[in-house]
Amino acid sequence: MPDIEAIKSEAKRLLSEGMVEVMLAFKAGETPLHPQPAFFRTPDDVDELVYSSLNQNNLATYLTRLPKESKVSMVVRGCENRSVNALVVEKQKSRDNLYLIGVPCEGILDWRKIVAKAGEAVKSVNESEQEVMVESRSGYYLVERKELLHDSCMRCSHPNPVSADILIGEPLAESDSNLAREAVEEFEALSVKERYAWFRKEAERCIRCYACREACPMCYCTECFVDHIEPRWTESGATPAGMQAWHIVRAFHQTGRCTSCGACERACPMDIKMTYLTEKLNHDMKEKYNFETGLDAQTKPPFATVTLDDKNRFMV
Amino acid sequence: MNFILEKQALPDLLQTWRANFDVYLPQNLERFTHFMPLAAEGVTVINEPHNTRIPPKALFLPMTETLVKFTRFGGYENAKHEIEPRIVFALRPCDAQAVQLLDTSFLQVKYSDPFWLERREKTITVALGCHEPCDNGFCTTVGYGPFNKADLDAMLTDLGDFYLVETFSEAAETCFNGFANASETICVQALEVQQRAHDQMPVAFETENLKEKLEQNFSSNYWDKVSLSCLGCGVCTFLCPTCFCFDIVDETQRRERVRNWDSCMFRTYSLEASGHNPRPSRVERTRQRLSHKYVYWLDQVNQIGCTGCGRCVRYCPVGLDIRSMLRQAQSLPFEVSHAS
Numbered sequence: 001m002p003d004i005e006a007i008k009s010e011a012k013r014l015l016s017e018g019m020v021e022v023m024l025a026f027k028a029g030e031t032p033l034h035p036q037p038a039f040f041r042t043p044d045d046v047d048e049l050v051y052s053s054l055n056q057n058n059l060a061t062y063l064t065r066l067p068k069e070s071k072v073s074m075v076v077r078g079c080e081n082r083s084v085n086a087l088v089v090e091k092q093k094s095r096d097n098l099y100l101i102g103v104p105c106e107g108i109l110d111w112r113k114i115v116a117k118a119g120e121a122v123k124s125v126n127e128s129e130q131e132v133m134v135e136s137r138s139g140y141y142l143v144e145r146k147e148l149l150h151d152s153c154m155r156c157s158h159p160n161p162v163s164a165d166i167l168i169g170e171p172l173a174e175s176d177s178n179l180a181r182e183a184v185e186e187f188e189a190l191s192v193k194e195r196y197a198w199f200r201k202e203a204e205r206c207i208r209c210y211a212c213r214e215a216c217p218m219c220y221c222t223e224c225f226v227d228h229i230e231p232r233w234t235e236s237g238a239t240p241a242g243m244q245a246w247h248i249v250r251a252f253h254q255t256g257r258c259t260s261c262g263a264c265e266r267a268c269p270m271d272i273k274m275t276y277l278t279e280k281l282n283h284d285m286k287e288k289y290n291f292e293t294g295l296d297a298q299t300k301p302p303f304a305t306v307t308l309d310d311k312n313r314f315m316v
Numbered sequence: 317m318n319f320i321l322e323k324q325a326l327p328d329l330l331q332t333w334r335a336n337f338d339v340y341l342p343q344n345l346e347r348f349t350h351f352m353p354l355a356a357e358g359v360t361v362i363n364e365p366h367n368t369r370i371p372p373k374a375l376f377l378p379m380t381e382t383l384v385k386f387t388r389f390g391g392y393e394n395a396k397h398e399i400e401p402r403i404v405f406a407l408r409p410c411d412a413q414a415v416q417l418l419d420t421s422f423l424q425v426k427y428s429d430p431f432w433l434e435r436r437e438k439t440i441t442v443a444l445g446c447h448e449p450c451d452n453g454f455c456t457t458v459g460y461g462p463f464n465k466a467d468l469d470a471m472l473t474d475l476g477d478f479y480l481v482e483t484f485s486e487a488a489e490t491c492f493n494g495f496a497n498a499s500e501t502i503c504v505q506a507l508e509v510q511q512r513a514h515d516q517m518p519v520a521f522e523t524e525n526l527k528e529k530l531e532q533n534f535s536s537n538y539w540d541k542v543s544l545s546c547l548g549c550g551v552c553t554f555l556c557p558t559c560f561c562f563d564i565v566d567e568t569q570r571r572e573r574v575r576n577w578d579s580c581m582f583r584t585y586s587l588e589a590s591g592h593n594p595r596p597s598r599v600e601r602t603r604q605r606l607s608h609k610y611v612y613w614l615d616q617v618n619q620i621g622c623t624g625c626g627r628c629v630r631y632c633p634v635g636l637d638i639r640s641m642l643r644q645a646q647s648l649p650f651e652v653s654h655a656s
Contacts, residue, residue, distance in 0.1 A: 029635035029637065030629070030635070030637035030639060030640045031451075031452070031629075031635075031637070034632070034635030034637075035635060036545055036634055036635040036636065037545040037634050038544075038545065039544055039545070056633070056634075056635075057633065057634055061547070062545075112347065116347070119365075120365050120366065120448075120450065120451045121449075121451045122451075205345075205346070207370070207379060207550075207554050207577070208379075208550070208576075208577075209549050209550035209551050209553075209554045209579070210549050210550060210582075211547065211549035211550070211551050211633050213549070214547035214548050214549040214633075215547060215549070215633050227582075227583070227584045235567060235569075235570075236563070236565040236567065236574065236576055237379070237380030237565070237567070237574050237576040238379035238380045238576065238577070239380055242380075266633065267547070267549065267551075267633035269369060269551045269554070269555055269631045270346075270348075270369065271346050271347050271348065
């Protein structure tokens with residue numbers, strides 16, 4: 001775990017020196033399982049800052065909700081840093097207005113997995129590198145960290161921030177990028193019919209609350225295609241056609257933009273799997289264009305790039 | 317009437333009911349529980365210490381339903397839904413109370429919703445009281461409780477190997493016909509369990525003068541503070557057992573007019589045809605959500621429009637907690653109104 005006092009003192013310095021107007025991080029929530037995203041505006045506010053593996057959200061989703069010119073600092077993990085870069089590439093924020101406090105990430109603990117292990121009324125969660133101690137109404141549970149990691153974090157190959165202004169904590173070992181491949185392979189190994197059945201089973205559980213959209217840093221459109229009325233692009237209701245359309249288009253809009261952070265799945269109230277689609281698209285981006293989202297703040301995603309020597313001449 | 321129902325007799329009883337009713341009860345769906353119709357085999361009666369993800373309001377107000385079907389040449393006919401007589405088993409008292417609250421909207425003297433009415437008339441509700449306090453619930457705080465009996469046909473109290481069944485309607489009595497009557501000792505024992513459960517629920521916030529405080533601070537920056545990290549998704553409202561907002565849409569390709577769940581937390585909910593939006597940001601939308609439950613319901617039917625089920629607390633993707641929001645509201649300034 002990174003030194004939380006070091007994070008705080010850097011945050012306080014930035015705010016007191018006026019380098020940034022707002023600091024995006026987490027504060028303790030009402031229950032130990034749910035730390036809340038927080039906006040700190042004064043050095044004193046920063047006393048409330050917490051850092052733990054229970055911080056579920058990708059804070060970059062708030063960047064496009066703040067005034068574009070505001071100077072912002074964020075505590076970023078690997079995926080959040082890459083999302084910030086992707087937003088900078090898409091000109092949603094100038095890198096000059098950002099100060100990133102990087103933290104190597106040991107993976108997010110999935111609160112649903114914690115409740116499944118330890119039962120109701122979780123009173124405290126204490127983590128070390130290898131293990132997590134959970135105290136709930138029914139007693140104490142010592143669980144291996146790996147068992148509680150969110151699925152996306154189990155596949156993460158870039159736990160370290162790639163372009164932080166300051167890094168707090170020692171960088172972790174980068175893991176094998178084939179880990180993400182394994183999740184896709186299971187899906188790819190199925191027949192077309194089986195794949196469609198899988199997709200339907202997941203997508204048609206949807207209640208169209210759009211928590212996945214709101215939790216995603218890259219879903220910042222002023223008007224989402226599902227909210228568009230004239231013409232209407234999808235069926236409006238929680239019907240098979242409407243739900244399938246939402247899930248397939250949502251995934252495709254992420255091509256070359258998704259950082260595999262898994263915030264969509266963590267936000268979903270219906271436990272719908274979504275990353276098997278985006279991981280597949282990410283894999284295609286890597287294999288066909290040698291592109292990974294957000295590794296720097298300059299390279300445009302392949303589908304946002306057109307060159308004069310494009311072999312598909314109709315494009316230019 | 318009070319009956320005794322041995323736990324081991326329950327699966328058979330549920331199957332017996334199936335002869336005359338569609339029986340809905342919480343069953344496992346992926347990693348949570350969901351009200352689904354009981355199949356012929358494989359009954360598992362789930363006794364999780366918290367409620368289903370989707371509240372049973374969905375059994376009365378489906379997420380999407382067709383209201384009208386258009387025919388060619390400008391005609392139309394009202395949609396017909398085949399609703400069989402049904403028993404909703406093991407719903408929690410907070411969710412049953414919520415259905416009663418929704419009646420005040422869907423079954424008004426002048427206008428009543430025909431689909432809601434038919435589903436209500438054809439449903440027998442058999443609740444399972446909560447003998448173990450759930451994690452995020454606050455039913456006693458808002459004036460209800462883990463064994464709240466409003467609007468139920470029957471209520472079960474878990475007493476170890478068996479349930480005490482209290483019936484409150486003739487229809488429910490018929491359902492438990494043939495079961496042994498409970499002795500007074502057992503009824504007393506159940507009362508103790510119910511009282512203990514009630515006492516174990518913590519008071520989450522004070523409700524005294526809460527309405528006045530929220531009302532009088534309509535323009536306070538309190539709303540900015542509590543809505544700051546809100547993502548603007550529909551989790552809290554869609555999973556809420558008392559939220560009933562809907563949108564009516566003409567699905568022209570299917571030639572149908574449908575009613576879909578809608579949420580005051582969505583931008584499009586209050587967006588007007590002119591392009592003006594009277595609730596332009598999450599601040600106003602959060603104020604609407606809280607005020608509806610803790611101000612407007614009180615104005616309209618003199619009941620708090622929240623039954624304390626705790627779903628919005630448990631599933632908010634960013635850990636926003638209505639209990640903490642209302643606790644903060646308690647420190648807002650207000651003046652006592654002297655209503656005549």
